[in-house]
Each structure stands twice: as C-alpha cells, then as structure tokens.
Amino acid sequence: MTATNHITSHCVISNNVVYSNGLPVFENKDADAGAFLLSVYQFLEVKYPKFYKMDNLSKMGLLAAEVLLKNNPISELYEENEIGIVLTNANSSLDADIKYYEGAKTVASPALFVYTLPNIVIGEISIKNKFKGENAFFVFETFDAAFVAQYVAYLLNNNILQACICGWVDLLKEDYKAVLYLVEKRESDVSVPFTVENINKVYLSDTEKPGNDIGA
C-alpha cells in the first residue's frame, strides 16, 4: 500500500491569467509574455531584484512558486534539504536558446547563456527560497501526470523529501503555461489527495469554466 500525499496548494499561469488554488487572482490581458510576467511580479510585490535578469521561463516558474508558497511557509516546517523541486516541460530552454544564439552571432553573453538549460528555473526557485533537496528536470512532449505522481511519491514516501514543488513550466515566445503543485504528506483544510486524477484536473483547470471542484 502506498502512502497518500496531498496537494496543499497549486498555481496555474497561462493566457495572461494567474490562478491560485483554482481561482483567478490576476489578469493582464493585452500584455506580451515579458510585460505580463513583469506585471505579475509587481502585483505580487515580490521585491527581488534578481528577477529582472532572469529569462522568461525562470521568471514564470519563480512567480508561480511565489503564488504557491504565499500562505504556505514550508521553510518553517521542514529542513532546507527536505524541500525539493521536480519540473517538466516540452520546450526545454529553447526560448532562452534562441535569444542567446541571436546575440552570440555578434557577442556571446554569459548572462544569457546560463539560462540555456531548463533546470535553471529550479536553481532560481531554490536560491530565492533556500530549498536544497532533490531536484530534477524532465522533458515530455505533453504533460505526464502519471510520471510526476510516481516520481514525487517516491521522494516523499521514502523520506527523501517532506515537501515537493512539482509540475509543468513551459514557455516558448508568447506561448506559456505553468502549473505548479505543492505536495506534502500532511493534509490541510484545502488540500486534495496527490493523485493522477487531481493532478490532471488542476492542469486542465485554466481551460474549463470556473467553479469546478479542485480544492486546495
């Protein structure tokens, strides 16, 4: 029998809207990806100057994590090496790759080159929040809830982690979608079980009418 873990918080960022636990909390309809992410940063009052030097993928992942952690002070509950991050996407770091190589045709920029790896978004979230546990980045053609469920459950059930931020962060030019889940062993008033069904429900929640029951 496998232990049940719980989605204690989730965040979706897509199509110029930010959703926290299923509810839209911010919208900026006419902005392009860069301007939209900046407006989210300002809305959330993050106050983290490193944000400005990040590529759009890292910006989006960092902001989604901010939403996820807003009312979940997991750093007070767990040790730094008990909190980890497992992310997936389809386009790896291609958005940053294209920008880096355009620039490199004249002068190669180390500040852009460092973002040509998809796991840098994990590094940025880890630095901001001092998370030092297991981390991994996988690439899939489309979101694979079953894999995320299995991999993260292994980490929690074997006590490698006590809390894990996991999900999907994909961005290429103006197409983007982030769906992050905070998964813990504990239940909360708003948590839902960390099952493939619930993971998929949250993943698709931005494409459905509001009011569906996805808890957390």
Next chain:
Amino acid sequence: MKSVFIVADNILSPVGGTSAENFDRLTQNISGVKQHAGGTRSDVPFYASLFNDDQQFVADQNNHTKFEQLLIASISDALKDSEIDCADKKTILIISTTKGNISMLETAADDPELNNRIALSTSATLVAGHFGFVNQPLIVSHACISGLVALITGMRLLQTGQYENAVVVGADVITKFVLSGFQSFQAISAAPCKPFDATRDGINLGEGAGTVILSSNPKYANGIKLAGGSISNDANHISGPSKTGEELFYAIKGALKSAGIEPEAIDFISAHGTATIYNDEMEAKAINLAGMETIPVNSLKGYFGHTLGASGIIETIIAAHSLQQNVIIPTKGFNKLGLSQSINVSHELQYLPLTNCLKTASGFGGCNAAIVLTK
C-alpha cells in the same frame, strides 16, 4: 526494494567505440583532447575531445542528426551484449542530454517546424522507434548532472518494480552554440585541462555518448550494482558552485545512505573534476565534509573532456569497469594539488582490490548528484 544491476554498457567517444576500448586506452594514458583550429565552432583555436568530421556512427543515417546517431550507435553496441528486449513492456528508455539538437539553430532560421525538430521529445521518439521501445521514453535535461539523474531515475523505477529494465543513454554534441557559451564565461582552458591541479584554469569540452543498461532481474546479480543515489541543490548561485561544498556533501550522504554504505567503505571516488578553479575547490570541500579526504579520487575530464549530458554516464561506466578490473584510472593533467583542503587525487594507475565506488557530478543551476556502485 529490488536491487539494480548493470547488464551491459557502451562508451562511444573520440577515445574509442566500446567501453572496453575506452577503458583500455585510458589505462594507456590516451586522451581524446587535442587542439582544434577554429572553423565552424570557434573564432579561435581551442582544446576539446571531438569526433572527426567525417566519422560514421551508424550504417544508415535515416535523416537522423549527429546527436540521434550517437544515441543509436551507443545503444546498439550496449544491446549487442545483452538479452534485453526493447519491445518488452518492462523495459524503458531514458535519455540524458543538455543541448540535444540545438546546433540546428546555427544553420536555420527559427520557425515552428524547426523548433519542433529541435524538441528533445522528437529525438526521443525517433530513437525509441528505431529500437521498438513500446514505452514512452523519459528525457532528463538537468545540466551537467543529467547523466547521474538519468541513472538515479532508472534505478528508482526498477527498485519499485515499475519496470524491470532501463536503457539509460546520454549524448551531447559540441558545436558553436555550446562552445561560444563556455568561452563567454572564460571557462575554457587554453590547454589540456588539469583537474584539481594548482595551475588549473578551466575545462575542455568533449563529445560522446554512453549507455548503461540496468536490470532488476536477479540473473544479472553478478554485475556491478547501482546501489544508491541522491541529488541536491546549492541554492546559492546559478552559474557558480557552493562556497562550502555542503550541498554536494548532502548528495554524497544521501547516496551512501540509500546504498546502505558507510563513507569508509568507499574505495575510490570518481569526481566531476572539471578543472575550473571553483568546481574543483567545492568538490574538495564536500569530500572533506564527508570525511573521505584520504580516499583516492579521480577526474576523467583529461581524457574525454566535459561531455555534458553524457559525462555522468560515461564516467560511471569507467568507474564500473574499474571496480571489475581492480584498477583506478589516474587523473590526466593533474600534477600538483591546488586546493584549500587536501584530497587524495589519483595520479598514476593504481591496482588494488576495489568493491565500492562513489561517483559525483555538479552543474549549472547549483545542482549536485552522487551515486554508489558496488561489486
């Protein structure tokens, strides 16, 4: 949990085309690193371990890119020595790479069709189709620890019984995209690299592929066991390693714990040893924190260069063959220790009984990984 064993392996590098050939040449101090004229990759000459431009990797190229041909050629050779059935539902393909087909950006304008061709899932589907894998392949892209993350992922999928066999392959190709980036960081040495040496001044890049076939089937219990693994993050800087080495130490501790092995039982450490000032210093600190400073340590970057997404796999294979043959490969390029804390760098072939090996890696994004191999 089930035990996981190495069934077969392959290294395809400028040093040689099989694991045995590569291992043999390393014992003869033969390196793939040499100076290259600039050409399409660079405006200036540079040292790297590169395949010859006219080298054939597979008989039928089938519109596969060099990256995909390396994967296919490496997997084919590893499979040849095994009875593993790719079409078995209990077999999964795991691919490790940092940049895959990114060189396509160098010669074509970016458009949706090109972006789709570059996508790692496109390569994974082509390679999986070539061998008839029935399960969707997994792709790991986690900077310079990708190879170890792929091995750890494979180990876990087998330990839990979700699969019985995992074909874990890694490859990266060195083109202008990657080389220009490392050059912009001033991270490339102007000479053959010198891991852990007092005069080290940067890395050499390398091309290559490596395949490790893992199985939980007890009939392979005579093979080297992948006994444990762990991953950590520095949470310090995206392009500079930890100042303390504490987080790589976490990964080492986690790997030993999952393998059920005490630090003193480790006979040698296959380190990342990129020959940058800061990486090697950080590793020395982590090894000291683990109390392993007297255990022989080597870096293989002087033979293969830094093969990025393939490095964790290639270096694990050499470590496994070291365990089997009871010989530690020396650290090519190392002469005089230049670290704030002492470690025992292997600098000549050492023949001694070997049972357990620790393999580590670290990379951009502050990531660290460690695995334990046992005989």
